[in-house]
Amino acid sequence: MQCFEESQPVKWSYCINTTVGSQSRDLIYHFHGRNGDATWWNDETYYSGEVVKAWRLKKRAAPKVVSVSFGDIWLLTERKDQPDGGLLPFFVQHVLKSVESKLGHPIERRMLVGESMGGINALMVAFKTGNTFVKVASLCPPLPMVSPHASWRDRFDYFRRSGMAWVRILMMLYFSGRFYPDEATWVDNDPVHASSRYDPKLSPKLYLSCGVKDDWGCMEGSKAVVASVRSKGGQIEWHERPGGHCDIDTASLADFL
Numbered sequence: 001m002q003c004f005e006e007s008q009p010v011k012w013s014y015c016i017n018t019t020v021g022s023q024s025r026d027l028i029y030h031f032h033g034r035n036g037d038a039t040w041w042n043d044e045t046y047y048s049g050e051v052v053k054a055w056r057l058k059k060r061a062a063p064k065v066v067s068v069s070f071g072d073i074w075l076l077t078e079r080k081d082q083p084d085g086g087l088l089p090f091f092v093q094h095v096l097k098s099v100e101s102k103l104g105h106p107i108e109r110r111m112l113v114g115e116s117m118g119g120i121n122a123l124m125v126a127f128k129t130g131n132t133f134v135k136v137a138s139l140c141p142p143l144p145m146v147s148p149h150a151s152w153r154d155r156f157d158y159f160r161r162s163g164m165a166w167v168r169i170l171m172m173l174y175f176s177g178r179f180y181p182d183e184a185t186w187v188d189n190d191p192v193h194a195s196s197r198y199d200p201k202l203s204p205k206l207y208l209s210c211g212v213k214d215d216w217g218c219m220e221g222s223k224a225v226v227a228s229v230r231s232k233g234g235q236i237e238w239h240e241r242p243g244g245h246c247d248i249d250t251a252s253l254a255d256f257l
Contacts, residue, residue, distance in 0.1 A: 001042045006098065009084060012070045013038045014099055019052065019062035025108040026063035027100070028257060029133075031118030033246070038069040047115070047139075047248045054254035063111070063257070066099050075179045076121045077189040078128070092129050111257055112204075115139040115246055116216070120191060123225070127194035130202045137207035137256055140214060140246040142168075143192055143221020148176030149183045165215040172217070192221050195228040200235065207256045209239035211247035218245070 003015040015038040030048070032040040041048045048065075055062045070087060079086035100107060112133045114122035119141030126136035146158035159169050180186040187193050208226060210218035222238075229236040237256060241247040 001039070003038060004102075010070070010087075010090065012068065012095065014066055014068045014095075015039055015042065016099075016102065017042050017065040017067065019055075022062045022064075024061035024063045025105060027103070027107045027110050028063045028065045029110070029112045030065055030067040031112070031114030031121045032067060032069060033114075033116030033118050035072045036069070036118075037072075038067045041065050041067040047246070047250050047253075050250035051254045051257065054251055058254075063109075064103065068095060068099075073117065073175065074121075075117070075189070076124045077179060077185070079185065079189075081181070081185075088124060088128060091125070092132060096132075109134050111135040111137075113137040113139070113253070113257060114141075115248070116141065123191035124189065124194065126204050126206060127191060127198060131204065133204045135207070135256065136204045137253060139209050139248050139253070140211065140216070140218050141191065141208075141222065142172065142216040142218055143190075143225065144172060144176075144217050145192065145220050145224065147183060147186050147190075148173065148180055149186060159217075162217040162220060163215060164217045168216050192224050192228075195225045198229050198232050198234055200229075200233050203234065205256075206234065206236040207239075207253065208236060209241055209248060209253075211241040211243040211245060213242075213244040214247075216245050 001015050001017050005013045030041045076088040076091055077086045078088050084090050110133050112122050112125055119138040122136050122138040146155050208222055210222040226236055226238045239249050
């Protein structure tokens with residue numbers, strides 16, 4: 001694993017993970033969850049370790065994996081109120097070029113996987129960057145079905161039916177206000193809304209999973225995304241898991257990637 005830190009025009013970091021002996025020209029980008037960092041992929045005890053192990057057992061050439069981080073908590077959004085238009089255009093226009101210039105070889109397939117907070121970011125990339133990636137996997141993304149600017153009654157009704165833990169609700173309200181300062185920004189950067197604009201001819205294949213006991217409000221929004229994509233003839237592999245937050249089926253994920 002080689003790690004790098006950048007400071008211009010914003011602070012971000014990334015780690016390039018390479019499996020010894022692999023000749024794969026595929027590249028996977030990884031987005032970590034809340035309070036994570038760019039080193040998270042390189043952990044044998046994490047779900048990523050199980051994915052790499054599955055590749056090894058099936059004698060598949062492991063792709064390079066680049067884990068990208070903008071800090072503990074971040075979302076890839078498009079923001080007209082920010083100088084560079086937000087982190088999403090910065091990721092596509094600057095991060096990809098900077099990272100791939102260090103690889104020393106062309107890329108055959110560019111893919112993406114993210115968990116929790118990273119799962120939200122993965123969906124935004126899938127729905128807003130066309131065919132930049134050929135496959136995108138979103139794992140346990142918190143996808144609230146109510147605007148942070150809705151009435152308190154509407155928000156309370158959603159939180160009550162979602163099964164979210166109160167500590168999660170309070171955290172989500174805080175983060176929503178930080179990243180979505182007004183209704184227009186929310187609508188433009190909410191993956192559920194964005195899925196309605198999905199074009200299967202210009203978009204990646206998708207993988208989405210959520211646990212039935214997830215207390216971050218993953219299930220209802222995930223099912224809405226699945227229904228939206230499928231209604232447009234898109235390819236989305238859906239995994240409803242029996243456990244809680246980030247209960248991941250590593251075998252099917254390894255096959256997808």
